[in-house]
Amino acid sequence: KPRWKQSVVTYRITEYTTQLSQREVDSTIAKAFQLYSDVIPVDFKQIFSGTADIMILFKGGDHGDFYPFDGPNGVLAHANSPGPEQGGDTHFDDDEKWSLSSHNINLLLVAAHEFGHALGLDHSRDSSALMYPTYRYVSTNAYTLPRDDRLGVQALYG
Numbered sequence: 001k002p003r004w005k006q007s008v009v010t011y012r013i014t015e016y017t018t019q020l021s022q023r024e025v026d027s028t029i030a031k032a033f034q035l036y037s038d039v040i041p042v043d044f045k046q047i048f049s050g051t052a053d054i055m056i057l058f059k060g061g062d063h064g065d066f067y068p069f070d071g072p073n074g075v076l077a078h079a080n081s082p083g084p085e086q087g088g089d090t091h092f093d094d095d096e097k098w099s100l101s102s103h104n105i106n107l108l109l110v111a112a113h114e115f116g117h118a119l120g121l122d123h124s125r126d127s128s129a130l131m132y133p134t135y136r137y138v139s140t141n142a143y144t145l146p147r148d149d150r151l152g153v154q155a156l157y158g
């Protein structure tokens with residue numbers, strides 16, 4: 001199973017959504033990565049120029065890969081598994097209504113799910129898992145990785 005070999009993984013947000021402030025997006029993305037760096041010996045560092053391991057963008061429809069997005073709902077985002085070039089790259093469908101709350105689509109939960117893929121996790125059959133295929137809002141106050149996801153990522157990086 002592919003995984004990052006280095007202990008510091010860089011990321012860069014090249015295109016932002018207009019639905020939240022850049023500060024809100026940066027802090028939510030950082031929080032989503034922190035869920036993983038809290039349980040595995042990998043740190044995540046945001047860079048603001050050049051090529052990062054994980055390139056992140058918000059865009060609707062066609063966005064430069066072979067998997068154009070599909071408008072509101074349906075596919076919310078996708079991420080490549082670890083590796084060179086497009087490995088780890090994470091795309092958010094900007095036709096979704098992104099939020100920091102329980103209304104519409106909560107960015108923290110979707111970002112945390114996508115970064116699971118970007119770290120090498122597949123979907124889980126455990127309905128309480130973050131890596132369960134379908135989105136379901138849960139409170140994000142003091143949110144930590146559900147057990148299934150923590151065990152999965154620790155098996156890869158522990």
Ligand SMILES: CC(C)C[C@H](C(=O)NO)C(=O)N[C@@H](CC(N)=O)C(=O)NCc1cccc(N)c1
Nearest residue numbers: 074075076077078109110113130132133134135
């Ligand atoms: C075949 C994949 C490209 C589907 C895509 C996905 O799994 N991305 O990681 C996706 O956006 N799936 C939707 C399925 C859906 N519309 O219910 C989803 O909610 N995935 C993200 C997600 C976010 C947070 C929690 C969970 N469990 C799932």
Ligand SMILES: [Zn+2]
Nearest residue numbers: 113117123133
């Ligand atoms: Zn997924």
